[in-house]
Amino acid sequence: MNLLFKALNDDTRRQILELLKEKDRTAGEIADAFNISKPSISHHLDILKRADLVSSKKKGQFVEYSINTSILEDVLQWIITLKK
Amino acid sequence: MNLLFKALNDDTRRQILELLKEKDRTAGEIADAFNISKPSISHHLDILKRADLVSSKKKGQFVEYSINTSILEDVLQWIITLKK
């Protein structure tokens, strides 16, 4: 739960998730959407990956990232329980 | 949204919310539940308050804190939209 909230606690990372919601994208395509260096984006992607919010797949020389929404269920449940 | 995720991104603060879910408590009662100094808890409460996740009310020499779950709806919506 800690890794999840940590990963969500950054505007850039939340925007990355919103990008990946539309469609899968390569690391470079994601980086192009921000005014942030590629290494920094790579680091954000790593944090999202550790939280299991995204997965990655090597596609030739590219690395394609996909969102994994199922883990968000955990956050939803935590919040819903708190509301009850 | 930023303040909200920031406030939720700390185990102590999440535990405080869980305590307040049961019932309203004074700052001192909350502090007693943790091995953390009162000033630190006061700081956490301030962060929760700025995020509108709790409200406080002076009760004589005590300050009683209550959870505000309605703001959690925003987080829920953000997550649900991401899942769609």
Next chain:
DNA sequence: ATAATATTTAGATATTTGTCTAAATACCTA
């Protein structure tokens, strides 16, 4: 094999964060 492109790793740095102790403020009671 070489060069070009895509991505990650390493190392540095400034900022933010969580924590502490000491001091200030607010309220209550004798």
Next chain:
DNA sequence: TAGGTATTTAGACAAATATCTAAATATTAT
């Protein structure tokens, strides 16, 4: 009003975080 209790504010400090540039790695194309 003086003294005690509850809470917050101020200031310091270590650890975590987001960012950068430079270098390393992996893949593709000539």
